[in-house]
Amino acid sequence: MKVGPDPRGLFEYSANKELIVRLKHNADLIQSITELARSKGVKAGNFTAIGALKRARLGYYDQGSHEYREMKIDSPHEIASCIGNVSLKDGEPFIHAHVVLADEKGDTKAGHLFEGTVFAAEVHLRQLEGPRLERKYDEVTGLSLWNME
Amino acid sequence: MKVGPDPRGLFEYSANKELIVRLKHNADLIQSITELARSKGVKAGNFTAIGALKRARLGYYDQGSHEYREMKIDSPHEIASCIGNVSLKDGEPFIHAHVVLADEKGDTKAGHLFEGTVFAAEVHLRQLEGPRLERKYDEVTGLSLWNME
Amino acid sequence: MKVGPDPRGLFEYSANKELIVRLKHNADLIQSITELARSKGVKAGNFTAIGALKRARLGYYDQGSHEYREMKIDSPHEIASCIGNVSLKDGEPFIHAHVVLADEKGDTKAGHLFEGTVFAAEVHLRQLEGPRLERKYDEVTGLSLWNME
Numbered sequence: 478m479k480v481g482p483d484p485r486g487l488f489e490y491s492a493n494k495e496l497i498v499r500l501k502h503n504a505d506l507i508q509s510i511t512e513l514a515r516s517k518g519v520k521a522g523n524f525t526a527i528g529a530l531k532r533a534r535l536g537y538y539d540q541g542s543h544e545y546r547e548m549k550i551d552s553p554h555e556i557a558s559c560i561g562n563v564s565l566k567d568g569e570p571f572i573h574a575h576v577v578l579a580d581e582k583g584d585t586k587a588g589h590l591f592e593g594t595v596f597a598a599e600v601h602l603r604q605l606e607g608p609r610l611e612r613k614y615d616e617v618t619g620l621s622l623w624n625m626e
Numbered sequence: 627m628k629v630g631p632d633p634r635g636l637f638e639y640s641a642n643k644e645l646i647v648r649l650k651h652n653a654d655l656i657q658s659i660t661e662l663a664r665s666k667g668v669k670a671g672n673f674t675a676i677g678a679l680k681r682a683r684l685g686y687y688d689q690g691s692h693e694y695r696e697m698k699i700d701s702p703h704e705i706a707s708c709i710g711n712v713s714l715k716d717g718e719p720f721i722h723a724h725v726v727l728a729d730e731k732g733d734t735k736a737g738h739l740f741e742g743t744v745f746a747a748e749v750h751l752r753q754l755e756g757p758r759l760e761r762k763y764d765e766v767t768g769l770s771l772w773n774m775e
Numbered sequence: 776m777k778v779g780p781d782p783r784g785l786f787e788y789s790a791n792k793e794l795i796v797r798l799k800h801n802a803d804l805i806q807s808i809t810e811l812a813r814s815k816g817v818k819a820g821n822f823t824a825i826g827a828l829k830r831a832r833l834g835y836y837d838q839g840s841h842e843y844r845e846m847k848i849d850s851p852h853e854i855a856s857c858i859g860n861v862s863l864k865d866g867e868p869f870i871h872a873h874v875v876l877a878d879e880k881g882d883t884k885a886g887h888l889f890e891g892t893v894f895a896a897e898v899h900l901r902q903l904e905g906p907r908l909e910r911k912y913d914e915v916t917g918l919s920l921w922n923m924e
Contacts, residue, residue: 486798488796489795490792490793490795492641492790492793494640495638495641497636497637497754497772499771502767523795523823525672525823527709527711537877538827538853538894539851540829553690555686555724557707558709558724558736558855558856559709560824560856562795562825562899575853575855576855577726579735583684583697583737584735585726585735585882586877587855587875587883588853588881599771607793625797643789644905646785646821647786651916674823676859702838704836704873704886706856706873707873726875726883730835733884734885745838746918746920748871748921750821
């Protein structure tokens with residue numbers, strides 16, 4: 478079995494529960510899903526979300542300097558798209574999510590989601606059962622990526 | 627079990643059928659998925675879609691005035707992303723979907739999808755089995771959100 | 776059962792495996808998922824991905840002339856969203872994916888993904904079991920769409 482030139486980056490799971498969650502008004506989206514994963518014992522999973530945020534903090538990863546540039550979004554935006562996953566980092570559930578936000582003209586800002594204050598948000602989280610999915614520092618990218626060893 | 631400060635916003639499901647659908651040329655995307663949910667008895671679910679629209683009507687929800695602002699998109703756009711869910715409203719299947727549309731330069735318009743005339747669209751709808759998922763008016767946001775009581 | 780006016784565009788599946796994949800640095804996203812589908816025998820499925828690309832080639836389908844316009848993205852971008860599916864074309868696994876990319880200001884370019892050189896990418900591919908899902912030339916749109924006959 479090969480996945481591109483390197484076969485080690487593949488993990489197989491079966492779906493367990495499908496969790497549908499309405500996040501609390503004024504909660505942080507990332508923290509809320511982290512707490513959800515912790516409370517339900519989700520160690521691997523993926524999710525999508527739609528809704529709206531009051532404000533947010535986005536990131537763009539500089540592939541040269543290996544540093545995140547942060548962008549503050551200080552006004553209300555629709556969550557036009559949010560795609561993310563759950564895996565373990567330092568043994569604890571860790572959320573990785575990217576979003577596309579839209580303003581009152583339909584114009585967009587997008588990237589890695591560090592923080593997002595929920596106006597309303599509907600999350601569908603799929604809990605997966607299978608091998609341990611753990612993040613580890615990757616020298617090539619400077620990111621915490623899934624451990625392939 | 628806690629989901630943020632309020633545990634009542636969590637619903638657990640198991641996946642039932644996975645429906646793959648090619649929408650009809652010139653049909654409305656929201657109406658088509660509503661009919662699909664109705665005909666297949668989908669009372670809870672979520673979906674993604676890609677494809678292209680001939681035209682669309684998007685919304686941005688004004689978090690202050692509690693009113694949608696509508697935007698007409700009168701030219702053909704790619705559906706770069708469409709994420710949505712199915713739940714019940716007044717006892718009937720109700721579709722909530724957000725999209726990111728892209729024009730011939732790759733520039734985007736995004737938000738809540740009210741209407742979208744299909745050029746071509748490929749939908750993946752996951753039918754979920756579990757508790758009743760019903761929308762009800764929420765005073766804080768002015769939106770119809772999933773009933774947490 | 777009706778899906779809009781035409782019932783033939785519906786296919787029912789059950790979920791088989793859920794594949795979580797870290798794509799290889801410098802690999803092409805579309806080629807990697809094609810190889811993954813081929814190696815695991817995925818003939819129908821859908822996926823989401825997040826991460827970052829070094830460069831990409833996007834497409835916008837001109838609904839009038841029935842030709843793709845191509846756009847080169849020559850700088851690093853976040854994959855703010857990637858939604859796609861797997862079906863058969865000429866009997867072989869074929870990947871159809873749309874993306875929203877974001878630059879260092881959070882500004883976006885989006886559309887059909889022809890090529891994308893991976894900086895880092897996390898893919899969740901759901902393998903579906905059920906009827907044969909095959910693409911065939913569609914005269915109305917000029918696209919290869921799922922065969923409804």
